[in-house]
Amino acid sequence: MNQQPGNQLFDAYFTARDMRDVFCDQGRVQAMLDFEAALARAEACVGLIPQAALAPIEAACRAEHYDFAALGEAIATAGNSAIPLVKALGKQIASTHAQAERYVHLGATSQDVMDTGLVLQLRRALELIEGDLAQLGETLATQALRFVATPLAGRTWLQHATPVTLGMKIAGWLGAVTRSRQRLQELKPRLLVLQFGGASGTLAALGEQAMPVAQALAGELQLTLPDQPWHTQRDRLVEFASVLGLIAGSLGKLGRDISLLMQTEAGEVFEPSAPGKGGSSTMPHKRNPVGAAVLIGAATRVPGLLSTLFSAMPQEHERSLGLWHAEWETLPEICCLVSGSLKQALLVADGLEVDAERMARNLDLTQGLVLAEAVSIVLAQRVGRDTAHHLLEQCCKRAVAEQRHLRAVLGDEPQVTAELSPAELDDLLNPAHYLGQSRTWVERAVAEHSALTA
Numbered sequence: 134m135n136q137q138p139g140n141q142l143f144d145a146y147f148t149a150r151d152m153r154d155v156f157c158d159q160g161r162v163q164a165m166l167d168f169e170a171a172l173a174r175a176e177a178c179v180g181l182i183p184q185a186a187l188a189p190i191e192a193a194c195r196a197e198h199y200d201f202a203a204l205g206e207a208i209a210t211a212g213n214s215a216i217p218l219v220k221a222l223g224k225q226i227a228s229t230h231a232q233a234e235r236y237v238h239l240g241a242t243s244q245d246v247m248d249t250g251l252v253l254q255l256r257r258a259l260e261l262i263e264g265d266l267a268q269l270g271e272t273l274a275t276q277a278l279r280f281v282a283t284p285l286a287g288r289t290w291l292q293h294a295t296p297v298t299l300g301m302k303i304a305g306w307l308g309a310v311t312r313s314r315q316r317l318q319e320l321k322p323r324l325l326v327l328q329f330g331g332a333s334g335t336l337a338a339l340g341e342q343a344m345p346v347a348q349a350l351a352g353e354l355q356l357t358l359p360d361q362p363w364h365t366q367r368d369r370l371v372e373f374a375s376v377l378g379l380i381a382g383s384l385g386k387l388g389r390d391i392s393l394l395m396q397t398e399a400g401e402v403f404e405p406s407a408p409g410k411g412g413s414s415t416m417p418h419k420r421n422p423v424g425a426a427v428l429i430g431a432a433t434r435v436p437g438l439l440s441t442l443f444s445a446m447p448q449e450h451e452r453s454l455g456l457w458h459a460e461w462e463t464l465p466e467i468c469c470l471v472s473g474s475l476k477q478a479l480l481v482a483d484g485l486e487v488d489a490e491r492m493a494r495n496l497d498l499t500q501g502l503v504l505a506e507a508v509s510i511v512l513a514q515r516v517g518r519d520t521a522h523h524l525l526e527q528c529c530k531r532a533v534a535e536q537r538h539l540r541a542v543l544g545d546e547p548q549v550t551a552e553l554s555p556a557e558l559d560d561l562l563n564p565a566h567y568l569g570q571s572r573t574w575v576e577r578a579v580a581e582h583s584a585l586t587a
Contacts, residue, residue: 152472164250175349215243330362385432405484501539
């Protein structure tokens with residue numbers, strides 16, 4: 134019987150539907166059944182089981198034949214999901230072909246079924262994550278180039294610093310996305326591997342046919358045959374989860390920046406608007422950063438889940454008690470949270486609304502003080518560093534005390550006007566003229582993205 138995954142109130146907000154489908158009950162069961170069907174094909178290929186047994190086994194390896202609620206109740210007694218599933222599979226096969234039932238699951242152990250099934254799910258999860266990351270990278274590259282020369286206040290310790298550009302800020306987000314894509318590519322050979330070791334990892338039940346079956350099984354599932362079974366060596370999974378943690382954190386950084394720029398006091402960059410999006414139950418004027426909230430929420434939740442996987446690494450001997458069990462829901466949940474974060478990041482990045490005029494006004498909130506460094510650097514070349522720094526420091530204090538623009542104060546200071554003309558002062562106090570290598574950083578980030586995508 135085909136059962137849909139349970140509807141959860143927050144799923145549509147925090148999780149992408151296609152990722153939840155990968156890890157719903159049907160997705161989990163089907164992945165384990167895919168292992169069993171492939172095992173039968175591999176063993177038939179090397180002559181270990183008769184060809185006549187293959188068709189009945191394959192026909193029974195369809196998740197819609199099984200009652201997930203009954204399997205769930207049986208798991209509470211069996212201790213894992215493979216034991217009741219294999220029993221149910223055997224009964225399903227025996228109902229049509231009694232002889233074929235004896236060849237089900239031959240030589241495998243429960244963890245082989247579950248771990249390889251998980252790897253098959255993770256392969257699909259990887260495809261989804263990589264696709265979204267690539268799309269997000271492309272969107273961020275476009276936006277970085279679009280705003281490559283749009284000045285806004287740099288902010289250090291949450292205070293105005295020297296000017297940057299919005300394109301440079303976006304390029305920072307892009308660079309993190311590109312590095313995560315590179316990491317995922319690099320770990321694939323270590324992650325997408327078969328788990329097949331039998332009872333204690335020796336495959337003794339298969340005798341001399343063990344390696345031929347293992348090689349054929351890996352080929353059937355299009356997985357790599359590792360150097361040895363990894364029942365209690367969990368670094369492969371934890372490495373993948375760690376990269377997902379980095380992705381969640383990088384997207385959280387994007388969300389944090391957007392939410393701060395959306396604050397009423399800043400009002401420079403906004404998530405795209407839509408009917409009913411970001412409203413309040415009591416305040417009609419509100420425009421809340423609801424997409425950024427998902428990014429920040431995932432970045433907050435994933436590290437705790439990741440710590441569970443790290444804590445579960447010291448697994449005992451050849452099969453773990455409890456530590457393996459702690460992984461079962463943890464890694465899928467990390468995948469789901471990252472998928473939801475990526476979906477929201479795509480929406481935010483694609484529809485960014487930018488108020489360049491507000492950025493310009495905010496840049497002048499300090500009345501030129503954010504460009505004091507620009508004047509000091511040039512003046513230092515003419516009167517010395519210490520003298521220039523002290524002079525600018527005094528002028529800045531005077532500008533604040535007198536509530537005047539720094540340009541006016543500098544224009545009244547003989548030691549400054551003796552070295553710098555009015556035109557030079559105007560130029561030095563123009564934010565658009567003190568953007569340094571911001572364009573270069575954008576171009577480099579876009580080029581690295583493009584090289585990876587090509």
